[in-house]
Amino acid sequence: MLQTSPAVEVRDVCFAYGDQEVLHNVSFSIARRELVAIVGPNGGGKTTLLRLLLGELQPRFGSVRVFGELPAVSKRRVGYVPQAIPFDPRFPVSVREVVLMGRVAKARLGIFGKADHTAAEEALAKVGMSGFAGRAFAEISGGERQRVMIAQALAGGSEMLFFDEPVANVDSKHASQLYNLFKELTSEGVTVLMVSHNLGVVTVHATQILCVNRTAGLHAIGDLASQTFTEAFGGSLTAIRHDSDCHVLDPSSAMHAPHHGQERGAR
Amino acid sequence: MLSFFKDLLEYPFLVNAVLAAVLAAVAAGLTGSLVVVRRSTYLAGAVSHSVLAGLGLARLLQRRFGVQWLTPMGGAALVAVAVALLLARLTARGRHRSDTVLSAVWTGGMALGVSFVAATPGYQDDLMSYLFGSILLVSGSDLLWMAALNAVIIAAMLLCYNRFLAIAFDEGLARLRGVNTALYETVYHLLAALTVVLLVRVTGIVLAVALLTLPAAAAGLLARRLDHMMVLAAAIGIAVGVGGLAVSYTPGLPPGATIVELALAVYLLAALVGRRFARG
Numbered sequence: 001m002l003q004t005s006p007a008v009e010v011r012d013v014c015f016a017y018g019d020q021e022v023l024h025n026v027s028f029s030i031a032r033r034e035l036v037a038i039v040g041p042n043g044g045g046k047t048t049l050l051r052l053l054l055g056e057l058q059p060r061f062g063s064v065r066v067f068g069e070l071p072a073v074s075k076r077r078v079g080y081v082p083q084a085i086p087f088d089p090r091f092p093v094s095v096r097e098v099v100l101m102g103r104v105a106k107a108r109l110g111i112f113g114k115a116d117h118t119a120a121e122e123a124l125a126k127v128g129m130s131g132f133a134g135r136a137f138a139e140i141s142g143g144e145r146q147r148v149m150i151a152q153a154l155a156g157g158s159e160m161l162f163f164d165e166p167v168a169n170v171d172s173k174h175a176s177q178l179y180n181l182f183k184e185l186t187s188e189g190v191t192v193l194m195v196s197h198n199l200g201v202v203t204v205h206a207t208q209i210l211c212v213n214r215t216a217g218l219h220a221i222g223d224l225a226s227q228t229f230t231e232a233f234g235g236s237l238t239a240i241r242h243d244s245d246c247h248v249l250d251p252s253s254a255m256h257a258p259h260h261g262q263e264r265g266a267r
Numbered sequence: 268m269l270s271f272f273k274d275l276l277e278y279p280f281l282v283n284a285v286l287a288a289v290l291a292a293v294a295a296g297l298t299g300s301l302v303v304v305r306r307s308t309y310l311a312g313a314v315s316h317s318v319l320a321g322l323g324l325a326r327l328l329q330r331r332f333g334v335q336w337l338t339p340m341g342g343a344a345l346v347a348v349a350v351a352l353l354l355a356r357l358t359a360r361g362r363h364r365s366d367t368v369l370s371a372v373w374t375g376g377m378a379l380g381v382s383f384v385a386a387t388p389g390y391q392d393d394l395m396s397y398l399f400g401s402i403l404l405v406s407g408s409d410l411l412w413m414a415a416l417n418a419v420i421i422a423a424m425l426l427c428y429n430r431f432l433a434i435a436f437d438e439g440l441a442r443l444r445g446v447n448t449a450l451y452e453t454v455y456h457l458l459a460a461l462t463v464v465l466l467v468r469v470t471g472i473v474l475a476v477a478l479l480t481l482p483a484a485a486a487g488l489l490a491r492r493l494d495h496m497m498v499l500a501a502a503i504g505i506a507v508g509v510g511g512l513a514v515s516y517t518p519g520l521p522p523g524a525t526i527v528e529l530a531l532a533v534y535l536l537a538a539l540v541g542r543r544f545a546r547g
Binding site: 075093094112139 | 493
């Protein structure tokens with residue numbers, strides 16, 4: 001049964017920081033093996049949505065399921081690769097050690113065994129960094145570090161990867177390599193969600209686009225249309241035809257709709 | 268300096284001093300490396316200065332009230348553990364501004380210590396020895412006690428190393444991967460506190476931070492892995508510890524201060540040599 005449950009299922013979710021509602025009546029479902037780009041204006045709730053999926057935040061209304069489980073349970077099957085690692089360039093750590101950190105909570109008595117090292121090697125191979133295991137993490141480039149962080153998540157058994165602006169800090173060559181890696185990963189069964197501002201790239205590589213602006217709508221990439229959604233993003237950008245129930249263009253009316261979901265704890 | 272090694276064969280107190288320097292260096296190398304990469308040397312400063320309250324209280328209880336079960340080092344250990352637990356709790360996940368809390372503990376502990384010392388009758392020779400150490404007065408029972416503390420620190424470091432490394436690298440990611448970061452933060456604070464207590468015997472309160480951070484900082488400029496850094500820091504600590512004793516012996520210099528000065532020289536040397544390792 002777990003095999004058939006979608007990677008992400010969000011139903012009627014509302015979330016507020018204090019009095020300020022950030023997400024309102026958000027519902028969507030993401031199948032496994034998709035490469036989903038999350039787009040939307042700053043402050044639209046993209047990061048909040050990711051944190052809900054990671055179980056770091058709890059929805060006020062509605063429900064969030066990842067692989068059919070509560071995010072608090074599923075979080076070990078999910079890997080998060082941050083935009084910028086708060087990394088001290090003098091931090092003494094090898095690439096292998098960084099990848100092994102993906103399994104740090106699994107290690108018995110806190111000491112890594114053979115299975116852990118094998119998983120780390122395999123993960124490094126998957127991201128094309130096999131020859132780097134012994135290198136110092138501080139000595140490799142930003143793009144290489146990002147791959148190592150992906151390997152860390154894979155080594156930890158992540159079946160879904162979240163990226164926050166994955167190509168913000170790498171050059172275009174690395175970016176296209178990274179997107180190719182995403183495609184390989186999805187073909188191997190991994191689901192990839194990435195927050196991105198670069199719509200031009202997103203529409204080329206993603207299989208689905210999730211527009212988040214207080215509300216959210218999921219669109220197959222085939223839904224591209226000739227309209228612009230200047231109002232939502234400012235400037236002229238790639239257009240997506242929205243279904244009637246998507247409110248990215250004008251969230252204001254949707255924001256006043258009554259909560260669809262049940263309040264947490266009301267059950 | 269030669270006479271030091273000649274006298275080493277004759278005087279047991281010198282052998283004790285050398286053993287104390289070695290034991291202190293090992294603990295300082297292990298814990299100090301973690302303290303340095305986590306940029307929490309002020310934690311060590313706060314704990315070391317606050318133990319003056321424990322030292323002073325134990326002395327006061329001994330001299331004025333005849334309480335014999337609490338030795339000054341025992342008092343120091345009690346205060347250090349209490350302070351470590353308090354700091355781990357207060358600074359967890361940025362609940363309070365950590366530098367403010369550290370300053371409060373640092374200065375509050377010293378103030379209490381000074382008050383206790385002032386209230387203690389008799390000659391106040393102890394205060395200087397607490398502040399600047401008395402490695403030449405280390406006794407056999409001190410050594411046993413230091414060795415036991417060292418064993419605890421080494422065992423904890425072996426078991427917690429991978430989790431400490433992950434937390435130091437990125438606490439948020441470690442938590443996401445399922446590490447009980449609150450538990451390991453508490454263990455880390457306790458290890459730092461116990462190491463500081465051990466160092467106070469050798470170099471005193473004021474210089475304990477130096478022994479904890481300087482060898483580790485020098486090692487950090489040369490090593491590319493934390494475990495290598497720990498071993499190298501311990502080796503540097505042993506070298507400057509024994510070297511400092513030898514250098515200070517004949518001219519009668521204060522050994523604690525000499526050890527720290529040597530450690531500083533090694534750190535500066537490492538900064539010159541290690542520059543080619545640095546990036547950015």
